[in-house]
Amino acid sequence: MSIDLTDPAGYRFWIEERVRFADLDALGHVNNNTLGVYFEQGRVAFLGEAFASDLPWTVVVARLVTEFKAELLYPATVRVGMRALRLGNTSATLGSAIFHGDRLIATQEAVSVIVDRHTHRPVPVPGEVRSRLAEHMG
């Protein structure tokens, strides 16, 4: 795939996260799994309505590929960019990156599956999610 996740120009949807003191681990930097929390927050904001509890479907993550490029220290406010990479029948692949100023901290590719909220079985990507993702594909 030719999309470069490290290029901020590839993202038109952004959220900000401020690093909390609690996000640091014993090595004194933001822990890998906490960067995962920032990416999750990006997904939740990007897919928005998918997390409303009155919908018949929700989103689960099937596969994450995360690359860690630079250490993140406290204090800092970072930006998380979100975009769509691929759109399948019951799943979508999202691309994202965390930047501190111009410095790239990490990238993540997330294969997300749309599932029935009760049975947790895959269902076709709903129209409203499909159009959201299509806007952020190019």
Add this chain to the structure above:
Amino acid sequence: MSIDLTDPAGYRFWIEERVRFADLDALGHVNNNTLGVYFEQGRVAFLGEAFASDLPWTVVVARLVTEFKAELLYPATVRVGMRALRLGNTSATLGSAIFHGDRLIATQEAVSVIVDRHTHRPVPVPGEVRSRLAEHMG
């Protein structure tokens, strides 16, 4: 690479983790990033001495590929299997899997880089880590 991370027979190093109520997210299951914490705990135990604070080097993660295969609910105690996949000059790739009984929950491949504790620049994998990993390669 032909090593099957989903096969428990491929692991000879194991730790146990008991799911905490706090590990659950709003969907009522163990959050993806918390599974990442279990994998991290496996790495810390597997590389052991690498986290002793009096050593001149430490380990940072450069890349994680995580596959989520089944939901994990509370209460549960899981086992995390750890093995080596590849050994480079300044890095090592670890393979791991989380099982709840016989049920596979997730697998993870982790590219770990050995760095100088102070400069955080890559250094050759120390002999003691190299032999540890070689034992868990086959």
Add this chain to the structure above:
Amino acid sequence: MSIDLTDPAGYRFWIEERVRFADLDALGHVNNNTLGVYFEQGRVAFLGEAFASDLPWTVVVARLVTEFKAELLYPATVRVGMRALRLGNTSATLGSAIFHGDRLIATQEAVSVIVDRHTHRPVPVPGEVRSRLAEHMG
């Protein structure tokens, strides 16, 4: 009140928690709020059935008084002792302490209120919780 929360002889209900590397903060010790997670885990185990999702009531915490007595480092396995201190109409006060070996790490007093699962309004302490607590009062 004359009950001494620092005395291990006062507890007949215990759980164990193993410190995770992720429980450490940037100061290199187990964070205060993570000690709070260990206490929560003690409460969840002690009140057990209260967290079963098919019951009409659940437990919320109204007040916590926590005293931190000693630092907790990694690695360690701690024991959390739980007991009842007071039993009211719609609430119960629990006492607890975390020990690392013989060393007292922290104590906590927790005023817990029984609420209707849906309205979140206080309801009388159910009989099964009442008898559980009465056993651990003396």
Add this chain to the structure above:
Amino acid sequence: MSIDLTDPAGYRFWIEERVRFADLDALGHVNNNTLGVYFEQGRVAFLGEAFASDLPWTVVVARLVTEFKAELLYPATVRVGMRALRLGNTSATLGSAIFHGDRLIATQEAVSVIVDRHTHRPVPVPGEVRSRLAEHMG
């Protein structure tokens, strides 16, 4: 003590925290211990320089009294107000409260002890902290 921690007019130092999806627990609301993280973030910001790693002293918490007044749901941005309550020779008591709009979520009283960074033994409250606290006492 006659200071009312529930009154926003008592605070002149504020931080904001945006609730993350990861801050929710299995009950679907912000977990008690995560409210503890917001209070900790308030303390870190309020005492600021105390966490700079090149100082000979740091701050540890000896006692926390937390009252939970209302549930906090996602999404939300809250404000954490911080003030000083008492100033001793080697310790200070801070008062704080979390508000969501005008709604009080929780209050916390924190006895904090100034300790030598290396020996972790109490030392007199440094002048710069003392004057900071004195400004927020009235």
